[in-house]
Amino acid sequence: MRILVSRTDRIGDLVLSTPVFEAIKKHIPDAYTIVMARKGVIDVISNNPFVDEYITYDPESTHHGFKGAVALSKAIRRKRIDVAVELFMSFYPALAVRLAGIKRIIGPGSRIYSYVLLNHVIQQHRKQSLYNEAAYNLMLLKPLGIDDMNIKPHVYLSDNKDSCEKFLLNQGIKPFHYFSVHPGMGGSARNWSSDKYAMLINAMSSRYKLPVILTGSTVDNTLINEIIAKLADTMYVKNMCCILSIQQLKTVLFFSKAMIGPSTGPMHISAALGRPTVAIFSPVKAQSKTRWSPYLIDNLAIVEPDVLCDRHYSCDKKCLHYNCMDAIKVEDVLMQMEGLIAV
DSSP: OEEEEEOOSOHHHHHTTHHHHHHHHHHSTTOEEEEEEETTTGGGGTTOTTOSEEEEEOTTTTTOHHHHHHHHHHHHHTTOOSEEEESSOOHHHHHHHHHTTOSEEEEEOOSTTHHHHOSEEEOOOGGGOOSOHHHHHHHTTGGGTOOOOOOOOOOOOOSOHHHHHHHHHHTTOOTTSSEEEOOOOTTSSOOOOHHHHHHHHHHHHHHHOSOEEEOOOGGGHHHHHHHHHTOSOOTTEEEOTTTOOHHHHHHHHHTOSEEEEESSHHHHHHHHTTOOEEEEOOOSGGGSHHHHSOTTOSSEEEEOOOSOOOOSSOOOTTSTTTTGGGGSOHHHHHHHHHHHHTO
């Protein structure tokens, strides 16, 4: 059986989809699994032993709009797929899957067009955030006879770990003798302020005397520059914002002594690599740890404000706890990290 799994949104979402790949291979051993993911994101799941082939979705160029969906459908049709599982409903990639002539297309009824583009709709109410995103993904496999909710997300390095270590050494960094902090998160949830991140990095530099690597993409550049400007001393700080490929980011996170970051893709990569990870979470229901924390991961600590939040989807300045994220103390974050690495 040739099975297409489609997840075409962001890094963290794709990491939380990796249990699906393993579940398929575990329960349908002869399945040939093809994964479709977005360009610039798909490298997160490279080297995954449960994926046989990849399709890159490029919405900015080759697969833009309706014509792009038609072109993508032709590429999918050539794969002779028996079953498609849409983990996330996005119109044009879902249209491409439908136009590819796949006889069985499974997915969540989360959009009006789900009932046109899917022929096996699973009712899920993800906005209620009752389960983890990985659990919602795994539930979509029940029509295939798979009911296994106990598979953790996994991210894999290149087979050549020597070359990964060499990359770090060329940057003047000794593996497992530095920390990673990824302060940005693209605005998808409430976050700590630049003041708090600067206080954290100052405390880490003073206390541990080890390098602190700052990671981020172009959208994080302004925030990271704000943080650096507020540091008392940058002797131990190495800014790697905007210079790392996905593969290099995985390397930096894997060889970190520990990683600290908000609810964002790199935090999920770190946790799925099995590294000590401290995640800073918003209490807003749709942004909370219930839905978006790393799934079934042990080497993890979650820090969130100690407030009774009644917001379901977003927060505004009318909220009595609007500044609740900055109520999280730097010392609490460091204490959680030290508990993971036994400093």
